[in-house]
Amino acid sequence: MIGAIVEHATYLSDPEKLFTVSTGFIEAVVVSVVAGLYIVAQPSIYRTGLVDLFPPRSHPHAREAIDAVANALRLWLLGQLIQMVAIGILSTIAVWLIGLPAPLALGLIAGVAEFIPYLGPILAAIPAGLVAVTKGTDALIWTIIAYILIHQAEGNLIGPIVQREMLYIPPAVILLGIISISFLFGAIAIVFAAPMVVMLFVLIKKLYVRETLGEKTSIPGETEAP
Numbered sequence: 199m200i201g202a203i204v205e206h207a208t209y210l211s212d213p214e215k216l217f218t219v220s221t222g223f224i225e226a227v228v229v230s231v232v233a234g235l236y237i238v239a240q241p242s243i244y245r246t247g248l249v250d251l252f253p254p255r256s257h258p259h260a261r262e263a264i265d266a267v268a269n270a271l272r273l274w275l276l277g278q279l280i281q282m283v284a285i286g287i288l289s290t291i292a293v294w295l296i297g298l299p300a301p302l303a304l305g306l307i308a309g310v311a312e313f314i315p316y317l318g319p320i321l322a323a324i325p326a327g328l329v330a331v332t333k334g335t336d337a338l339i340w341t342i343i344a345y346i347l348i349h350q351a352e353g354n355l356i357g358p359i360v361q362r363e364m365l366y367i368p369p370a371v372i373l374l375g376i377i378s379i380s381f382l383f384g385a386i387a388i389v390f391a392a393p394m395v396v397m398l399f400v401l402i403k404k405l406y407v408r409e410t411l412g413e414k415t416s417i418p419g420e421t422e423a424p
Contacts, residue, residue: 245261259409262404282310289344304325329341366418375391
């Protein structure tokens, strides 16, 4: 694991490679968001297709599980979009006040990176820091302070409010899931890690904990456990 992290860090130290990875990352996020919006807009089409993959006797259970996953993903996506917009606006204002060039671009990067919970703000700070270096030590220090404050606001204010209204999944589950999936499938897979964790979390709680073990447990997106 440590060797892989060092290898990735060495790889990203090359500006051209960093730009290539950043471009692929942004493209993957955009594709994920657009695909999610299409699914949210017409969920019945995709639900019917998935249900048909199971034997007829399993259709009711499959339909319930798919509905639970779809509801959780819808709430998660809406929550992430709200946080992306909020962080993008805050980051744009911060880098504009600091005097960095292209504040809209840096704000857009910060907003897009917010699609990845917890790790996104760290990734967004890298291009902002590289731009700030060209403006001197003072700009770099203020940029680091600004991004730390924005990250704290996201983690302690914006995130909890959105999660309370939309969808709550334990942070450790999301974080470990993101790290595991990105380690297994590569850096770009990190974009799809969070929705995959949401899906697995819902399916495990519904199909195993609730229906197999018979335990009363809440499903993300439900108001209360039955």
